[in-house]
Amino acid sequence: MAKPAQKDLLASPAEIEQYYREMLFIRRFEEKCNLAYRQGKAGGYLHVCIGEEPLAVGWLNSIRKGYDYVITSYRDHGQALTLGSDPLAVMCEIMGRSGGLSRGKGGSMHIYDVEKGFYGGWGIVGGHTPLGLGLAFAAKYRGEDRVTICYLGDGAANAGVFFECLNMAGLWDLPIIYIIENNEFAMGTRIEYHAADTELWKRGVPFGIKSERLDSMDVLTVKRDAERIIDYVRKEQKPYLVEAMTYRFMGHGAADNDQSLYRTQEEVEKARARDPIKLLEDLIRKNNLLSDETIEAIQAETEEAAERIYEEADKSPAPDPSEVYDRVYSDMRPEEGH
Amino acid sequence: MPTVEMTYRDAIRQCLIAEMERDDNVFVMGEDVGRYQGTFRVTAGMFQKYGNQRVLDTPITEPGIVGMATGAAMVGLRPVVEMMTMSFSILALDQIINHTAKVHYMTNGQAKVPLVIRGPGGAANQLSAQHSQSLEGWYAHVPGLKVVAPATPACAVGMLRTAIRDDNPVIFTENPGLYGIKGPVDDDPDFTVPFGKARVAREGKDISLIAYSRMVHVSLAAAEHLAQEGIDAEVIDVRSLLPLDIESIYASVRKTHRAVVVYEDWKSGGFGAEIAARIGRECFDALDAPVGRVGGLNVPMPYSRPLELLCIPAEADVIAEVKRIG
Numbered sequence: 001m002a003k004p005a006q007k008d009l010l011a012s013p014a015e016i017e018q019y020y021r022e023m024l025f026i027r028r029f030e031e032k033c034n035l036a037y038r039q040g041k042a043g044g045y046l047h048v049c050i051g052e053e054p055l056a057v058g059w060l061n062s063i064r065k066g067y068d069y070v071i072t073s074y075r076d077h078g079q080a081l082t083l084g085s086d087p088l089a090v091m092c093e094i095m096g097r098s099g100g101l102s103r104g105k106g107g108s109m110h111i112y113d114v115e116k117g118f119y120g121g122w123g124i125v126g127g128h129t130p131l132g133l134g135l136a137f138a139a140k141y142r143g144e145d146r147v148t149i150c151y152l153g154d155g156a157a158n159a160g161v162f163f164e165c166l167n168m169a170g171l172w173d174l175p176i177i178y179i180i181e182n183n184e185f186a187m188g189t190r191i192e193y194h195a196a197d198t199e200l201w202k203r204g205v206p207f208g209i210k211s212e213r214l215d216s217m218d219v220l221t222v223k224r225d226a227e228r229i230i231d232y233v234r235k236e237q238k239p240y241l242v243e244a245m246t247y248r249f250m251g252h253g254a255a256d257n258d259q260s261l262y263r264t265q266e267e268v269e270k271a272r273a274r275d276p277i278k279l280l281e282d283l284i285r286k287n288n289l290l291s292d293e294t295i296e297a298i299q300a301e302t303e304e305a306a307e308r309i310y311e312e313a314d315k316s317p318a319p320d321p322s323e324v325y326d327r328v329y330s331d332m333r334p335e336e337g338h
Numbered sequence: 339m340p341t342v343e344m345t346y347r348d349a350i351r352q353c354l355i356a357e358m359e360r361d362d363n364v365f366v367m368g369e370d371v372g373r374y375q376g377t378f379r380v381t382a383g384m385f386q387k388y389g390n391q392r393v394l395d396t397p398i399t400e401p402g403i404v405g406m407a408t409g410a411a412m413v414g415l416r417p418v419v420e421m422m423t424m425s426f427s428i429l430a431l432d433q434i435i436n437h438t439a440k441v442h443y444m445t446n447g448q449a450k451v452p453l454v455i456r457g458p459g460g461a462a463n464q465l466s467a468q469h470s471q472s473l474e475g476w477y478a479h480v481p482g483l484k485v486v487a488p489a490t491p492a493c494a495v496g497m498l499r500t501a502i503r504d505d506n507p508v509i510f511t512e513n514p515g516l517y518g519i520k521g522p523v524d525d526d527p528d529f530t531v532p533f534g535k536a537r538v539a540r541e542g543k544d545i546s547l548i549a550y551s552r553m554v555h556v557s558l559a560a561a562e563h564l565a566q567e568g569i570d571a572e573v574i575d576v577r578s579l580l581p582l583d584i585e586s587i588y589a590s591v592r593k594t595h596r597a598v599v600v601y602e603d604w605k606s607g608g609f610g611a612e613i614a615a616r617i618g619r620e621c622f623d624a625l626d627a628p629v630g631r632v633g634g635l636n637v638p639m640p641y642s643r644p645l646e647l648l649c650i651p652a653e654a655d656v657i658a659e660v661k662r663i664g
Contacts, residue, residue, distance in 0.1 A: 114448040115448075121444070123436075124436045130408070131406075137410050138414065141365070141391060141415060161405060164402030165402055167402075327442050327445075327447040332581060
């Protein structure tokens with residue numbers, strides 16, 4: 001029998017259980033993504049957010065889902081799943097199948113679910129940051145109180161176009177939150193080798209943007225901070241910049257097969273001591289929020305769900321060859337043939 | 339419908355205003371488009387009329403401008419971005435090609451990008467190497483974009499209206515040498531010129547001169563000269579590069595049996611080469627001579643006026659090529 005939540009917990013037991021389930025599901029789902037890659041069922045580039053789940057779960061449970069806009073880089077599975085995209089359609093997209101959200105035209109790096117307010121899913125580092133600004137501009141132009149969340153990596157924080165965006169966001173008071181996911185590596189280059197100032201939160205300061213650095217391994221503090229910042233941006237109609245301190249447990253992408261080139265196993269093990277799922281599970285056990293049996297049941301359910309999705313996605317057929325010309329334009333087809 | 343005489347520049351402005359009146363989602367943004375009234379004065383008076391939300395002065399940051407406009411278009415606004423010159427759009431190529439052009443396809447139609455990027459492209463008068471380039475061929479290479487290059491005030495109005503109402507990204511290129519030319523413009527507020535329809539600018543039976551933008555006028559002048567020598571040239575104004583009305587071009591060539599393609603862009607690898615290649619492939623049996631090409635010299639544009647004039651195709655170059663192919 002679970003005890004009532006202690007007063008100093010930052011969320012209700014039901015919320016805590018929800019975040020636990022969601023983070024665990026993302027983890028299991030992405031392990032299946034990596035499996036799909038190893039088995040040749042997913043190709044190209046595939047980047048998982050293992051270790052960074054609170055950035056999706058903490059932040060996107062704080063927005064008005066389907067109303068607020070969300071956009072991110074190629075490390076995009078966690079956001080789609082948290083926003084409520086059909087996980088089967090996400091997995092199908094990752095496998096390039098007709099059941100995918102873009103019927104196999106996007107792939108892992110280009111997950112979009114516009115009905116859920118999710119605008120991707122972009123592969124040019126930093127290149128999506130002005131798109132996010134445009135989403136925020138449109139909301140302001142129409143007098144709506146939508147907030148835009150735009151994630152980017154620590155590598156993207158050096159892109160010229162991102163500085164252009166910070167200038168425009170500050171200049172025009174656009175309601176956008178830029179979240180720099182500082183996982184310490186731009187692909188295989190450690191932050192001290194790519195950033196003149198490794199305190200990336202300072203990037204917003206010269207542009208008059210409220211900016212702060214936040215620990216992002218504890219989903220409950222992420223959620224608390226996210227609510228506060230989203231509320232500020234929505235009410236004040238001003239931009240915000242967050243440097244979210246996180247860590248990438250896996251390689252840059254599924255094709256990153258020699259992490260010894262840029263970090264030691266000891267470093268990874270040390271970071272894993274603060275695995276966000278483990279942190280939350282410890283909190284649940286310590287406070288008796290869920291029984292051991294319930295935790296085990298959630299783990300089993302999550303594993304089974306991921307397995308089922310993987311198998312179902314693998315049954316989805318490849319898109320028909322005739323679809324190759326579809327949706328290049330909204331109203332015409334390009335010239336056909338080689 | 340009655341027509342009114344106006345310049346190419348005014349035609350564009352009138353169309354922008356009419357479309358902004360018609361649809362609140364249409365807005366103009368770019369460098370110096372507002373308070374400064376636009377470098378070529380295309381947006382003159384519009385800031386005073388619409389204010390800084392709908393005539394938005396931007397920082398000089400082309401990638402940010404185009405990216406922001408693309409994002410806004412993805413959720414239903416209809417931005418018209420002015421490039422101070424198309425040469426500056428090179429800074430925004432990552433946005434235009436890697437992002438804007440691919441939204442509809444990568445989302446499999448979940449999002450559209452009703453965006454127009456317009457501005458002067460091509461040589462003006464001694465603007466030298468970084469401000470005189472014709473880039474429409476680059477853009478016409480990219481699936482997902484539409485690319486147009488109107489030659490007359492009427493086409494400018496009709497095609498800009500089509501561009502603004504189109505749900506796809508459109509590159510709308512205006513040769514700076516055209517801003518001052520006058521012509522009749524249909525004053526129907528819904529007058530449009532569809533994309534993918536070439537225009538016969540001059541009928542003729544002996545040779546087809548195939549051109550777009552300012553080169554249509556150069557070709558017309560050449561045709562007048564050739565007429566005096568008994569050569570009756572037809573001038574086809576391509577006006578829409580992507581989609582391309584290749585059938586109208588073929589029809590003209592099958593009638594005249596000769597073709598010269600005229601374009602201001604660098605000759606090598608320019609869009610005229612694409613047209614020439616297609617004519618050669620599809621009209622081989624109808625041709626009485628090789629397909630001719632007149633393009634800009636393959637050099638960065640020099641500043642000195644006599645050197646600059648050497649680089650830009652002129653009437654004499656067209657006439658010479660017509661005679662060269664025989």
